[in-house]
Amino acid sequence: HLNGKAAMGRFRGPIIFNVDEKRAKNAFMALSSDENFVFVTSCPLNTKKGGFAVYRVPLPNRDKAELFFGEDTITGNDQTHLGGYASGIAIDGKGNLLVADTVNNRVLILSELTGKYISEFPFQNPNAIVIDKNTENIYITSNFNGDVVLFKLKNAKDPIVLKKKNIPRNGAHDYPYVLALDTT
Numbered sequence: 001h002l003n004g005k006a007a008m009g010r011f012r013g014p015i016i017f018n019v020d021e022k023r024a025k026n027a028f029m030a031l032s033s034d035e036n037f038v039f040v041t042s043c044p045l046n047t048k049k050g051g052f053a054v055y056r057v058p059l060p061n062r063d064k065a066e067l068f069f070g071e072d073t074i075t076g077n078d079q080t081h082l083g084g085y086a087s088g089i090a091i092d093g094k095g096n097l098l099v100a101d102t103v104n105n106r107v108l109i110l111s112e113l114t115g116k117y118i119s120e121f122p123f124q125n126p127n128a129i130v131i132d133k134n135t136e137n138i139y140i141t142s143n144f145n146g147d148v149v150l151f152k153l154k155n156a157k158d159p160i161v162l163k164k165k166n167i168p169r170n171g172a173h174d175y176p177y178v179l180a181l182d183t184t
Contacts, residue, residue: 016057016065017043028128028178030089030097033112035059039097041086045072052082054089054099054115068115069099069108077104079117087126088140088179093133098156100126100140107140109156121159130181137162139179150179 017040030039037056044050045065053070070082077083083103090098091112099108100123107126109118127141127148136155141148152163 016063017045017055026085026087028086028088028100030091032056033091033093033095038062039068039089039091040065041089041099049073051085054082054086054097054110056115069110069117075103082108088129090129090131090138092131092136092156096156098129098131098138100129102126107156107159119156121156123159128179130179132181132183134183139181141167141179 027040027042029041031037032039036059038059040055040057041053042051043055043065045055045067050072052075053072054068055065056068057065070080070086075081075083082099082101085102087100087102089100092098095112096118097110097112097115099110101108101120102125105122105124105126106120107123107129108120110116111118123140123142125142125144127143129138129140131138138153138156138159140151140153142151147169148167150165150167151161153159154162
């Protein structure tokens with residue numbers, strides 16, 4: 001809103017995640033290509049002990065969340081589970097959802113429509129992800145010894161590092177780095 005207030009006023013609708021303040025700081029979201037859903041990570045559905053999945057919330061209703069990939073309270077290192085709380089997620093505009101599986105040091109590539117595993121590539125400590133839908137370049141942050149490194153990768157099929165930039169961390173260490181990309 002132009003005056004800095006929440007555009008819709010107070011929160012409206014049912015509470016669909018069991019999120020405390022610390023967990024809310026680490027949740028990531030991505031809007032589906034058709035703008036009918038928002039994908040959410042790191043928010044447990046029923047218990048404060050869950051949140052190890054990617055969830056899909058219908059828009060504009062925002063009345064429920066469904067498991068899209070993984071299981072709320074079970075972790076793993078396979079084609080159906082996350083290693084822990086997922087971090088960044090991004091839509092590539094070609095039907096894929098990329099998910100930073102930080103604990104397993106990988107980026108998963110899932111079908112945006114079904115949540116089924118397509119492939120993955122290794123990446124050390126992946127965090128926030130954005131994709132330039134015009135060039136297919138992936139920008140991803142990684143945490144190393146308290147600092148953040150921003151990487152530019154060629155694309156999901158050939159994730160070679162094109163550039164990297166160290167970003168010294170300062171300020172609030174409890175908050176994750178987030179990314180936004182202006183492709184104009």
